[in-house]
Amino acid sequence: MPNHKSAEKRMRQSEARRVINKSNRTRVRGQIRKLRAALTAGDAGKLKELLPTTISIIDKAVQKGALHRNAAARHKSRLTEAVTQASSK
Numbered sequence: 001m002p003n004h005k006s007a008e009k010r011m012r013q014s015e016a017r018r019v020i021n022k023s024n025r026t027r028v029r030g031q032i033r034k035l036r037a038a039l040t041a042g043d044a045g046k047l048k049e050l051l052p053t054t055i056s057i058i059d060k061a062v063q064k065g066a067l068h069r070n071a072a073a074r075h076k077s078r079l080t081e082a083v084t085q086a087s088s089k
């Protein structure tokens with residue numbers, strides 16, 4: 001337990017940030033899961049709708065500090081490539 005007022009405040013701030021970061025990461029993971037489900041289903045119309053939304057959510061997570069920019073770039077690149085390959089079939 002914190003022994004100083006500043007440590008108590010830091011603990012409150014850390015908990016608040018943890019909850020916000022968890023929410024952002026959950027939103028990103030859920031959206032990626034939806035896109036991958038559409039990939040396995042082979043629904044081209046759904047893919048074109050979900051890809052821009054997914055990329056937008058990933059970019060927002062980077063802006064909020066919940067996801068590293070290189071990790072986001074990797075996710076976007078791999079998802080875009082998978083969607084491109086699926087739609088060309």
